Amino acid sequence: MEQVLRGQNKRLCSNDVPRRSPRKRTKMEEHESMKEEEDAFEGFPYPIPWQKLEAEGLDCDYALLFTKEEADNLFRQLEEEVVYSTGEESKVQIFGKVYDIPRKQATYGNAGLTYTYSGVKRLACPWTPTLEYIRNAVTDATGQSFNFVLINRYKDGRDHMGEHRDDEKELDPSCPIASVSLGAARDFIFRHRDARGKQSSRQIDPVKLELAHGSLLLMNPPTNTYWYHSLPVRKKVLSPRINLTFRRILVDIKKTIKKENNSKDPG
DNA sequence: GCACGCCCAAACTA
DNA sequence: TTAGTTTGGGCGTG
Numbered sequence: 001m002e003q004v005l006r007g008q009n010k011r012l013c014s015n016d017v018p019r020r021s022p023r024k025r026t027k028m029e030e031h032e033s034m035k036e037e038e039d040a041f042e043g044f045p046y047p048i049p050w051q052k053l054e055a056e057g058l059d060c061d062y063a064l065l066f067t068k069e070e071a072d073n074l075f076r077q078l079e080e081e082v083v084y085s086t087g088e089e090s091k092v093q094i095f096g097k098v099y100d101i102p103r104k105q106a107t108y109g110n111a112g113l114t115y116t117y118s119g120v121k122r123l124a125c126p127w128t129p130t131l132e133y134i135r136n137a138v139t140d141a142t143g144q145s146f147n148f149v150l151i152n153r154y155k156d157g158r159d160h161m162g163e164h165r166d167d168e169k170e171l172d173p174s175c176p177i178a179s180v181s182l183g184a185a186r187d188f189i190f191r192h193r194d195a196r197g198k199q200s201s202r203q204i205d206p207v208k209l210e211l212a213h214g215s216l217l218l219m220n221p222p223t224n225t226y227w228y229h230s231l232p233v234r235k236k237v238l239s240p241r242i243n244l245t246f247r248r249i250l251v252d253i254k255k256t257i258k259k260e261n262n263s264k265d266p267g
Numbered sequence: 268g269c270a271c272g273c274c275c276a277a278a279c280t281a
Numbered sequence: 282t283t284a285g286t287t288t289g290g291g292c293g294t295g
Contacts, residue, residue, distance in 0.1 A: 094287050
């Protein structure tokens with residue numbers, strides 16, 4: 001089965017994608033424009049120009065969410081605000097050996113939310129104003145709400161992320177994962193689970209795209225069930241990139257009630 | 268020589 | 282019980 005990229009069968013880049021017009025429009029213009037865009041990009045309440053990426057079991061939407069100026073400012077603010085994990089949380093153990101994770105990570109979200117990644121449980125820090133602004137922009141663009149964001153900072157092209165799926169049990173399976181990119185553009189590669197390894201059962205081409213400064217990639221279900229994704233090493237990239245993946249984490253109601261009862265009745 | 272893609276290690280977790 | 286997984290290193294290719 002060959003991959004299908006609707007619209008164009010080539011690598012996406014920032015120049016390919018128009019963005020929201022910053023100019024104020026009249027009511028009539030707005031109405032006409034919204035009607036046209038709704039026809040073209042059905043399914044989202046905020047009509048920003050999306051590009052569809054489709055393959056067997058893969059369903060993604062890509063768009064430029066921020067202008068260059070907005071994205072520059074947001075990048076600068078995040079560089080000041082975000083506090084990344086250090087110590088044990090920045091290391092990973094593989095086959096008995098301990099390695100530094102080849103990037104920096106941070107977790108922010110609603111109070112009390114935790115997220116388990118690579119066997120390490122991380123508590124969400126409270127939202128910062130900049131993160132709330134970006135989260136709201138993503139919600140406006142997608143109609144989806146998010147209660148958590150995992151932030152990865154790649155200091156240059158040597159920092160990377162191996163092939164993996166975001167299929168943790170605590171994620172809401174009906175909610176897409178929204179990935180916002182700021183800073184250096186980096187290649188992003190999807191590979192089908194049946195097309196990995198030497199004894200892969202099928203030949204399915206990987207899907208490659210470049211994630212531009214200010215872009216938003218929506219990974220809709222069931223993408224994360226069938227496709228692994230990675231951010232490979234790119235030694236020619238010399239500047240940093242910050243990636244924010246907004247998620248909806250399921251809140252365990254039973255646990256919450258139990259916790260509340262315990263705090264009321266310590267006996 | 269260098270960048271990149273692919274595979275593998277055999278510990279640990281859910 | 283067992284399938285799935287995280288990163289670095291080795292090797293092949295262009």
